[in-house]
Amino acid sequence: MKILISDKMDPRAAEIFRERGLEVDELPGMSPDELARVIGEYDGLAVRSATRVTPALLEHADNLKVIGRAGIGVDNIDIAAASQHGIVVMNTPFGNSITTAEHAIAMMFALARQLPAADASTQAGKWEKSKFMGVELTGKTLGLIGAGNIGSIVASRALGLKMKVIAYDPFLTPERALELGVEKVDLDSLLARADFITLHTPLTDQTRGILDADALAKAKTGVRIINCARGGLIDEAALKEALDSGKVAGAALDVFENEPAHESPLFGTPGFISTPHLGASTTEAQVNVAIQVAEQMSDFLLSGAVTNAINMPSLTAEEAPRVKPYMGLAESLGKLVGQTLGEQIESIAVEVEGDAAELNIKPITGAVLAGLMGSYSDSVNMVNAPLLAKDRGLDVSEVRHSHEGDYHTLVRVTARTPDGPRSVAGTLFGHNNPRLVHIFGVGIEAELTGPMLYIVNTDAPGFIGALGTTLGKADINIATFNLGRRKVGGAAVALIAIDSPASRETIRRLCELEGVREVVALRF
Numbered sequence: 001m002k003i004l005i006s007d008k009m010d011p012r013a014a015e016i017f018r019e020r021g022l023e024v025d026e027l028p029g030m031s032p033d034e035l036a037r038v039i040g041e042y043d044g045l046a047v048r049s050a051t052r053v054t055p056a057l058l059e060h061a062d063n064l065k066v067i068g069r070a071g072i073g074v075d076n077i078d079i080a081a082a083s084q085h086g087i088v089v090m091n092t093p094f095g096n097s098i099t100t101a102e103h104a105i106a107m108m109f110a111l112a113r114q115l116p117a118a119d120a121s122t123q124a125g126k127w128e129k130s131k132f133m134g135v136e137l138t139g140k141t142l143g144l145i146g147a148g149n150i151g152s153i154v155a156s157r158a159l160g161l162k163m164k165v166i167a168y169d170p171f172l173t174p175e176r177a178l179e180l181g182v183e184k185v186d187l188d189s190l191l192a193r194a195d196f197i198t199l200h201t202p203l204t205d206q207t208r209g210i211l212d213a214d215a216l217a218k219a220k221t222g223v224r225i226i227n228c229a230r231g232g233l234i235d236e237a238a239l240k241e242a243l244d245s246g247k248v249a250g251a252a253l254d255v256f257e258n259e260p261a262h263e264s265p266l267f268g269t270p271g272f273i274s275t276p277h278l279g280a281s282t283t284e285a286q287v288n289v290a291i292q293v294a295e296q297m298s299d300f301l302l303s304g305a306v307t308n309a310i311n312m313p314s315l316t317a318e319e320a321p322r323v324k325p326y327m328g329l330a331e332s333l334g335k336l337v338g339q340t341l342g343e344q345i346e347s348i349a350v351e352v353e354g355d356a357a358e359l360n361i362k363p364i365t366g367a368v369l370a371g372l373m374g375s376y377s378d379s380v381n382m383v384n385a386p387l388l389a390k391d392r393g394l395d396v397s398e399v400r401h402s403h404e405g406d407y408h409t410l411v412r413v414t415a416r417t418p419d420g421p422r423s424v425a426g427t428l429f430g431h432n433n434p435r436l437v438h439i440f441g442v443g444i445e446a447e448l449t450g451p452m453l454y455i456v457n458t459d460a461p462g463f464i465g466a467l468g469t470t471l472g473k474a475d476i477n478i479a480t481f482n483l484g485r486r487k488v489g490g491a492a493v494a495l496i497a498i499d500s501p502a503s504r505e506t507i508r509r510l511c512e513l514e515g516v517r518e519v520v521a522l523r524f
């Protein structure tokens with residue numbers, strides 16, 4: 001399998017991919033067209049923030065299974081498009097948080113003491129001691145907008161500097177605020193009270209322009225603002241006006257609405273300082289994120305373990321080998337239900353009992369849906385199957401039973417149809433071998449593999465002979481033959497594994513046999 005590293009990344013990433021037996025190309029700085037030309041060769045793409053993973057690029061990504069972001073922000077990756085293409089997107093949410101928090105603190109000091117301007121003036125031979133009067137941080141109020149990983153670290157450092165820390169974050173619980181030693185406030189209070197404001201939220205529809213002209217007007221006169229999160233959180237034109245008017249005494253931006261920011265009306269404004277998206281740029285952070293992204297991507301490609309995925313449930317390296325056989329079973333049950341009930345399905349319930357109930361149910365449900373949705377469209381996998389199911393209006397529920405039934409472990413898939421609920425269930429023999437044990441109310445024991453036939457007929461002597469003769473005439477060899485029935489003379493079910501698929505004509509002949517109620521050609 002092949003990996004493309006398309007942004008500048010610590011060499012440890014490539015080393016790890018190679019140590020794990022994956023081929024790697026390091027091609028940072030490609031244009032979008034160049035990237036589109038080569039992306040089809042790769043199974044994995046490792047990026048930082050420079051590569052734009054657009055829907056147009058993904059149209060060319062025929063083999064891509066995973067995109068790994070060596071860093072936190074994934075706003076350069078079109079997650080919805082990646083999900084539609086069945087590509088897992090993962091990031092490294094903690095590897096650069098300390099480094100970025102330290103950059104925010106460095107920016108706060110730089111603003112408080114006008115370090116960049118004082119440095120430039122001194123090195124220009126001026127000795128403007130009285131021009132660069134600063135402010136102390138001790139006793140000042142720092143307003144955090146966003147108190148997640150980075151915001152929390154900034155808070156702890158600021159408390160160490162004897163600042164008062166207040167935080168606006170709708171998802172911050174009172175308990176967590178207490179633990180962090182910060183006061184949870186609403187945005188208007190933060191604006192009214194903070195001497196320094198630092199932003200640490202992702203860029204979303206709710207946070208875009210969170211510091212716009214209105215918000216800046218509500219801020220304390222002389223406030224100093226730091227943004228080491230994402231460009232777009234601050235309205236840059238409004239910030240320029242607020243700096244010019246003196247409403248804002250200083251602003252330090254590491255990130256810009258349009259990057260790389262080769263020009264900006266803010267450049268040269270007194271009180272404004274900037275760095276070129278350096279928040280995560282320390283040796284330590286870059287080694288951390290490179291190692292983490294390479295390990296996560298390799299684990300996924302080689303063992304199916306899913307860590308820090310944005311568009312798929314997690315599955316640890318320990319869980320992966322235990323869950324994997326269930327995923328095979330679940331996918332087969334999904335295929336069986338999809339191929340036999342098709343368009344009639346209104347909702348799906350996935351139930352687990354016995355050993356299966358102790359496992360992470362999400363990947364099992366994902367596999368059921370991948371099998372089921374695979375009956376309706378090509379290139380379905382666990383990433384895009386839930387989306388496709390949702391698009392189809394399929395309601396999906398999960399139930400975990402604590403009791404053990406007739407089997408030590410069981411996965412049951414029930415489809416609600418206009419004729420009522422219809423269930424199939426399977427178990428694992430010897431912990432690894434999936435077996436169907438129930439099909440629509442009939443007990444059976446069958447391996448779901450290759451081309452198969454599902455036949456429902458009225459239980460009567462002579463039927464099996466007629467069936468064998470019909471298949472023989474069509475030159476179809478029977479690999480395994482599994483039978484089940486509810487009662488003598490009632491409906492009987494046959495699941496027959498065949499060595500070659502049955503043609504339409506053969507299916508028609510089978511349907512014409514006496515007592516046959518239903519014939520479905522299946523493929524696993």
Ligand SMILES: NC(=O)c1ccc[n+]([C@@H]2O[C@H](COP(=O)([O-])OP(=O)(O)OC[C@H]3O[C@@H](n4cnc5c(N)ncnc54)[C@H](O)[C@@H]3O)[C@@H](O)[C@H]2O)c1
Pocket residue numbers: 072073074093096097100145146147148149150151168169170171172200201202203204206207228229230254255277278279280281
């Ligand atoms: N400059 C850099 O180089 C650099 C480096 C790393 C991370 N970042 C950026 O920093 C930001 C924060 O990263 P993190 O790891 O702390 O993320 P995080 O997910 O741990 O924290 C984000 C916090 O923002 C809060 N939030 C979400 N919506 C909000 C809203 N409308 N108002 C207020 N708070 C809201 C969330 O509740 C969460 O607590 C991200 O945008 C990330 O991309 C930048």
Ligand SMILES: O=C(O)[C@H](O)COP(=O)(O)O
Pocket residue numbers: 048049050070071072073074096277278279280281
């Ligand atoms: O979200 C992040 O992790 C930062 O913005 C870092 O971006 P970078 O990897 O391009 O430095």
